[in-house]
Amino acid sequence: MLDKNKVKLGIAPIAWTNDDLPDLGKENTFEQCVSEMALAGFTGSEVGNKYPKDPGVLSRALGLRGIEICNQWFSSYLLTKPFAEVEKEFREQLVFLKAMGAKRIGASEQSHSVQGRQDIPVFGHKYVMDDAEWGILCTGLDRLGKIAKEEYGILLTFHHHMGTVVQDADEVERLMAGTDPEYVGLLYDSGHFAYCGADPLKMVRKYADRIRHVHLKDIRRDVVDRVKRESLSFLEGVRLGAFTVPGDGCIDFEPIFKILEEQQYQGYMLVEAEQDPAKANPLEYAIKARRYIAEKTGL
Numbered sequence: 001m002l003d004k005n006k007v008k009l010g011i012a013p014i015a016w017t018n019d020d021l022p023d024l025g026k027e028n029t030f031e032q033c034v035s036e037m038a039l040a041g042f043t044g045s046e047v048g049n050k051y052p053k054d055p056g057v058l059s060r061a062l063g064l065r066g067i068e069i070c071n072q073w074f075s076s077y078l079l080t081k082p083f084a085e086v087e088k089e090f091r092e093q094l095v096f097l098k099a100m101g102a103k104r105i106g107a108s109e110q111s112h113s114v115q116g117r118q119d120i121p122v123f124g125h126k127y128v129m130d131d132a133e134w135g136i137l138c139t140g141l142d143r144l145g146k147i148a149k150e151e152y153g154i155l156l157t158f159h160h161h162m163g164t165v166v167q168d169a170d171e172v173e174r175l176m177a178g179t180d181p182e183y184v185g186l187l188y189d190s191g192h193f194a195y196c197g198a199d200p201l202k203m204v205r206k207y208a209d210r211i212r213h214v215h216l217k218d219i220r221r222d223v224v225d226r227v228k229r230e231s232l233s234f235l236e237g238v239r240l241g242a243f244t245v246p247g248d249g250c251i252d253f254e255p256i257f258k259i260l261e262e263q264q265y266q267g268y269m270l271v272e273a274e275q276d277p278a279k280a281n282p283l284e285y286a287i288k289a290r291r292y293i294a295e296k297t298g299l
Contacts, residue, residue, distance in 0.1 A: 001261065001297060001298035001299075002257060002261050002265070002297045004298075006264070006265070006266040007266065007267065008043055008070070008267070008268050009041075009042050009044065009268070009269055009270070009271070009293060009299055010042055010043065010045055010070050010071075010269070010270040011037050011040070011044070011045065011270060011272075011286055012045070012048075012272040012273075012274075013033050013037075013045060013047075013051070014048065014272060014273075014274040015271075015274065015280075015285060015286065016032070016033040016036070016277060016282045017033065017049065017050055017277075018238070019048065020115075020116055020235060020238075020274075021235055021238065022049075024238075024239070024274075024276050024277060025276075028277060030048070030052070030061070031061070033048065033050070033282070034061060034062060034065050036282060036283040036286060037065070037067060038066055040283060040286035040287045040289075041287075041290045042290065043068065044067065044068055044069070044070035045062070045067050045068070045069060045070065046069070046071050046072055046106075046270065046272075047069060047072040047073070053096075055096060055099035055100055058100065068100070068102075069097065069100040069102045070102055070103070070104060070213075070267075070270065071102060071105065071106050071187075071213055071268065072093060072097055072102065072105060072106065073108065074089075074090060074105050074107045074108070075108060076108065076109050076110065076111075076140070076141075077110055077111050078109060078136055078137050079109065079111035079112065079133055079136055079137060079165070080111040080112070081111075083143070086144070087143075087144065090148075091147070093105065094152045095152075097152070097154055098153065098154065103153070103154055103155060103267070104155055104157050104187075104212060104213045104267070104268070105148055105155070105156055106157050106158075106159045106187045106213060107141065107158055107159065108159040108160075108164060109164060109166060110164065111127075112164075112165060113127075113164045113165070114126060114233075115161060115164060116163075116234075117163075117233060117234075117235075118236065119233065120233055121231040121232060121233060122162055122227065122233055122234035122237065123227065123228045123231070124231075126163055126165070126167055127165050129165050134178060135178075137165070137178075138179050141156065141158060141175075141179050141184050142180045142184060144156055144183075145180070145182075145183025148183075149183055155212050156183060156184055156185065157184075157185040157186060157187035157212045157213040158185070158186055159187040159189065159215075160172050160175075160187075160189060160193070161192055162192055162195050162196060162234050167192070167196050168196050168197075168198065169193070169196070169197075169198040172186070172203070173206075176207060176210055181209075181210060185211065185212030186207050186210040186211050186212065187212070187213045187214075188207065188213070188214050188215065189214075189217055189272070190204075190214075190215065190246075190251055191218060191243055191251070191273070192215075192217065194219050194224075194250070194251055195224055200251055201252070201259070204259045204260065208259055208262075208263040209263065211265065213267060214265070214267070214268065214270065215270055215271075215272045216246045216269055216270065216271045216272065216289070216293070217243055217246075217271075217272050217273055218243065218244045218246050218247065218248055218250070218251050218253075219243055219244070219249045219250060219251065220243075220244055220249050221249070221250040223237065224237065227240070238275070238276075241275055241280070243273045243274055244273050244275060244280070244285070245273045245288055245289035246271065246289050247288065247289065247292030247293075247296075248285070248288060248292075253296060261297075269293075271286070271290075271293075273285065273289070
């Protein structure tokens with residue numbers, strides 16, 4: 001069983017309101033979202049587009065519900081923007097996260113990404129970096145990670161993601177090999193590994209010593225197969241229900257939890273399953289996920 005003193009559970013607001021598809025959950029308020037997170041038994045959250053930008057206002061609202069910010073997505077453009085510009089945006093986000101008491105920042109390289117393009121199929125159309133671009137990315141991430149750790153006390157975790165330049169297993173391997181473990185950790189996302197065709201269990205075993213944040217995301221294999229077969233975009237897949245919470249899809253999480261336990265993982269495990277809240281009630285699915293995790297981990 002995972003250690004309750006070392007591992008905490010969070011859930012992402014994307015199940016209530018979708019940042020990339022604003023019409024999904026537009027009727028759900030910030031207050032409803034964080035209240036239902038707490039009601040379902042979670043203590044951590046990432047940052048959604050409806051969250052107050054003022055750390056004081058946000059801290060008060062979350063504190064009333066026993067929730068803390070554990071991580072925030074950061075879109076890096078190291079391949080297509082000057083480093084100084086990326087660094088400025090990165091530092092601004094770090095200031096906010098430090099004020100919120102967060103210990104992680106989840107970077108995803110968004111240069112040439114097709115994840116947000118509803119007119120481009122997610123399979124077979126991703127950008128492939130050359131050696132020079134790999135050098136720029138890895139060096140840039142090391143520099144950002146050094147800033148985050150040494151100046152703000154926050155660890156950079158890299159989020160591999162469908163439709164981006166670091167999607168497949170071999171790309172994650174090259175990124176991990178090309179970056180400094182002291183400054184760049186892995187944000188392990190079970191759903192994105194399964195979606196791209198990698199084995200989530202093999203990946204958690206391979207990178208256990210680099211994992212600094214965990215996204216617990218399940219997939220519906222039949223929907224992912226349809227996305228591939230019909231050449232649909234990533235966001236079309238989201239609308240169709242490609243993702244769901246742990247225990248509701250095809251991934252067996254029990255051995256994944258076992259590896260994390262053996263590695264003595266410390267930090268947050270965060271349920272992240274973007275669905276249409278009109279079809280998948282966020283509170284209902286949050287409770288379903290919480291019960292499944294409790295059953296399999298004792299947390």
